[in-house]
Amino acid sequence: MDLMGGMQKAVRRVLVARGVQSSTVDVGGQSVHFYALKGQGKGPPVVLVHGLGGSANGFGRTFFGLARRFSRVIAPDLPGHGFSTEYCGGQVCVRNQFEVLRAFVEQEVKQPAFVVGNSLGGAMSVNLAAEQPQWVRALALVAPAGAELPAEENTALLNAFTVRTPAEARAFTRRLFHQAPLPALLLAPELTRFYDTPTVKALTAEVMATRLSLEPQAVRNLSMPVLFLWGGSERLLPSRSLDWFRANLPAHAQVRVVQGFGHVPQMERPDELVSHLVRFADASEL
Template sequence: MFFLYAVGVAALALVAADRLLPAPLARASLAFERKRSGLTLRQASLPYLDSGAGQEVLLLVHGFAGDKDNFTRIARLLAPHYRVIIPDLPGFGDARRDPSAKHDIATQVENLRALMAELGVQRFHVGGNSMGGFIAAEYAARYPEQVASLWLLAPAGTEAAYDNPTFHTYLAGGGMPLLVPNPRDFGALMASCMAKPPFFPYSLKHVLARRAVADYGLHCAIMRELVDSPMLRGAIETPALIVWGTEDRILSPKGAAATKALMPNARLVMMEGIGHLPMLEATRRTALNFMDFQLTLDDQSGRKRGCA
């Protein structure tokens, strides 16, 4: 009985601390998740998480309003097979904020190219979500000799992807869920991005909401840069896995076929009931899709890899 009482008291204390001390609790929860996934925070030209092991390298690129920790949970399933590198892009996460800098797709490609050169990585796989998927695809288009394969999770970069109410409203001069002017609007961002959101403690949501509000002006400017960036053009020959949730409310699922049409060596997976962030909403299924895709490439090239 005393044990149950002690557990109850500890649980209540943790809930209270989660509300009263959100910043340190958020840092602690992120540190715990990173440790469970075997990720270490490092700093080069960009801050990045690094699993530090694996013969092949997998570079993962977050989307707009996201950061490197969007991939922390799925990295737990991928790190046994790859050295996983997950940076924060300038303007997001723990990366630098410079309103005078450019943040368009081409510039972010060059930021990543500089990082990988610093790390001495010459050829690697690239995965990206949303804006990060657009950046990943553009990287392959510009530097195909560096990119072994692409993993595109609801990527931007085609006109079809923007053909939905979210972008119609934004382009007509209205707001959009990814731009958060007030902390109370952060819930709308979460609801719009995920059809099946995982649990997030109050402390983490509180800290992320405040960061989003602080970044509102900068992110409005970055969004304009992204919308003005040239769409993907021409054939991208790199083998690619395109993944899209059927319930995506940020980018239209119609973008899936449009993206695949640009990539003759692409496989398309539509995930029923999933929104804009498959790696958070269906972590294991998303990882297994990627590993299955890589096993197919291994069979074609004669490489050997263990199964997830």
């Protein structure tokens, strides 16, 4: 029995029952699932981009809080994640994932958005803002990947995604949270289904082989309002990542280290994450 797959579908049913639209569209030949919720606020659309092995479901508990402030909330499943079909794109898997994200924003969002990216989704959001700034009204990076790391730290980080045994699954789960919830620890062995997919393995192998990182100049040149959130309990990304972003983000970027945040605050402290995003939007006059 695919327990995690069943739980993912159950989350989707709950979201749809509460008024969230669940749709699948063709983006350049790739089938992409996404959630959309019409908001009551006057702010721009919010686009939520998840990380490696994650899914749009991970942001589900932020949808309704964000909808009170913004005009739309949109959360795609990157190819090979969530309910989107497997896809890599040959030898440049990361780049092709990004191209699907870029095309999705252009095709489905259709206007400058407040883009919020977590982990690998954070790195992709930086690239979107750097290469296609016309689609990014403001940028929020939540524990983003993409910092230039020494080879040994890069290898150790990627090896963490190799989850083979229940013990490794529980250890990995603890690294994601400030305080891992008991249900997450009990279900941790099922994580192997998320990190053993062809897409996730291809992405990990590519980053392992090439040590892909963001271009420092691209980060420095970000012209839109930027919020950088880092968890005081971050245990997945090395502290050197925080140092790298602090050294390369533009002077106008707001950098906050938040006590009680781990790597995925959208899952553990969704209301607090929404509060940070809304305060930033208010201050940036979005």
